[in-house]
Amino acid sequence: MTDRVHVIGAGISGLGAAHLLAREGADSVIWEAAEKPGGRAGYHLWEGQCLEYGGKNFASDWTIFNSFATEFGLIERDIQHPNFHIVLNDRLIGLAKKTTPGSAVKMLWNIGPTASLEFQRLLAQAKRNAGRLNHTEGLIQEVEDKHDHLPISHLFHRNLAQGPLRMFSIIMGAAEPEETYLSQILLFLSSFGKGTHHSVPGGLVRLFDALSKGKDLRLNARLTRIEVENGRLKALHIEEGGKTRVEPAERAIVTLPLNRLVELVDLPGDIRAEAGLIRYFPLALINAIYDADVFTPQMNSIMFQPGSILGHCSANRLYTKNHVRFTLSGRAARQVLHLPDEVLIERAEAEFGRFHPIAGNRVHYHVQRHWDGICGYAPRFTRIKRRLLDHIATIGGLEIAGDYLDGHNMEGCLTSARKAVGRMGSGAAPASVAA
Ligand SMILES: Cc1cc2nc3c(=O)[nH]c(=O)nc-3n(C[C@H](O)[C@H](O)[C@H](O)COP(=O)(O)OP(=O)(O)OC[C@H]3O[C@@H](n4cnc5c(N)ncnc54)[C@H](O)[C@@H]3O)c2cc1C
Incomplete structure (x- = not known):
């Protein structure tokens, strides 16, 4: 050339x-x-x-x-969180990223038998077809034709759609289950848990x-x-x-x-x-640093619930426990993105503080609004x-x-x-x- x-x-x-x-x-x-x-x-x-x-x-x-x-x-490589917490029905619950018999029982307890069974089926379907699912052709088009006429909120039990599947929708595209389709969830799940996740030191x-x-x-x-x-x-x-x-x-x-x-x-x-x-769903990411640790080795990543302005919050690295990445994503977050930076961080801290204390004083923060979302999908x-x-x-x-x-x-x-x-x-x- x-x-x-x-x-x-x-x-x-x-x-x-x-x-x-x-x-x-x-x-x-x-x-x-x-x-x-x-x-x-x-x-x-x-x-x-x-x-x-x-x-x-x-x-x-x-x-x-x-x-x-x-x-x-x-x-x-810096390694990523091996486990995470979710807020479900206003309670903070610890989960492991890898499915174990213990985590399956915990899930059953929290979302009930129907949603739990649907979730296991979906995971199995994604795993079984992982080698055949890609973003451009083949099986994914069959899934789209068969299921994408309705968002996932209509396809699954409410506890599954608003619980684990909302979590994936938020991570994938800052979207609600009413805005996410089965093809995207399957693609996401087919690579979920594959390989290990890292960030660059x-x-x-x-x-x-x-x-x-x-x-x-x-x-x-x-x-x-x-x-x-x-x-x-x-x-x-x-x-x-x-x-x-x-x-x-x-x-x-x-x-x-x-x-x-x-x-x-x-x-x-x-x-x-x-x-x-x-569609691209706007969101904001706030990096905030405190003069005392916020996270612990056991608790360093939280997914929030529908209606919260927070989508996901985590330690920037496992070893920077005083550094919080607040992600303001999902429908409630979109209503507040226009607010001044100082108001956004205060609201994010207040919401976070309902579930886990921020003991120290904030020494620095930076707000980045992503008007172009995390990624585009339809x-x-x-x-x-x-x-x-x-x-x-x-x-x-x-x-x-x-x-x-x-x-x-x-x-x-x-x-x-x-x-x-x-x-x-x-x-x-x-x-x-x-x-
Ligand atoms: C909060 C958040 C967390 C994420 N987490 C992960 C993760 O952990 N791992 C992962 O792999 N992905 C993650 N993603 C997704 C990933 O960051 C994006 O998919 C990727 O960065 C998109 O890159 P891009 O180059 O396609 O687009 P962009 O990064 O948007 O690049 C487009 C560039 O074009 C510039 N531009 C725009 N308009 C013009 C113009 N008219 N003329 C010239 N330049 C222009 C923009 O300034 C920008 O620099 C995350 C995204 C977000 C927002």
Whole structure:
């Protein structure tokens, strides 16, 4: 590949795409609207600490992410919580991530026999089909056709939908069970408990620094329009320093969330309408540091209940017990996201304090609102994506990658980036990252 490729967005999808292009010997320029890279896997630096305010954890079986980590020497790992607590009917209950006879009995006790049985069946179904479930084709389309006409709140016993399944909906997409579909839950459960989960010691800043190194990364540069002429990409309109200029472009990989992409490129009405079905549910993540420990080795991760402004709260790392990541997600949270930062943290602390005390004084906090949610998803997702991809394929020189195409996590983003680079004509991806 000889032409320089324009990559839009310096999140994990964009920088990942630029890095995969570089591995192929291709040159790129990355346009990023914000003042630093990272996007929804971004971070805030404070007193030498990296406070990640978005995606943070990765799994040991993720091929592309781990190939990057290895390449950059990020081989040490911080381990994640082996257990967690949930708030159910206003009570805090401890659960293990791995299902054991003890945890199954506990679940039965808390959600009752019908919901418990349904849950076991669902877990078994996800496990049995794990090898056949992927984000783009095959079995997942059968599931979508059969079950995605109703959200999971209609498909399962209330105690299951509002309990464990709400927990997954919140973790996956900051969504309520009324906004989540069986296809997403099955995909999530099919990889749940697979591999071990880690984060990067010292924070994701290390990965983003390594990915940015040697790249032509233009920060504070916003794409405002993608110009297409006669079925080919012609130019990108870039706003920088208060001025918009037209940058001729023959090849581009746009890695923006879908709700942003549709604002920038002309799409046929039916595809635009379908793309609009892919939803992003806004949320906020607050990092707060206290002068005394909040968490204990036994209690370091809590999922909250419907109606709470808190979705999930955890220690940033198992060994930073005085550092809380408050996630404000779900319907109740969406009602308060517009409030000033100071009000948000006070409300988050008050809600948290109903279930577990915060003994010390707060010494620092940082609020990050994610208007573009955790990831995009919709009922009958694969068909919508297929039609969108087919349409984009008719525009010469334009490719898309991002959180909505191949999975709701950083590996999914990188998978979509690898595919976009592959489609661009750079030849097959290296064997080390081939799916
Ligand atoms: C709170 C939270 C927790 C999460 N936890 C995990 C986790 O533990 N593990 C995991 O794997 N995933 C997690 N995720 C999901 C993961 O972070 C995202 O899927 C991933 O970061 C999305 O990356 P992306 O590059 O596709 O999009 P983004 O990160 O959104 O990147 C898009 C970039 O484009 C820029 N941009 C937007 N508009 C323009 C424009 N017009 N012109 C130029 N640039 C523009 C944005 O500033 C951004 O930097 C989490 C997400 C959130 C929000």
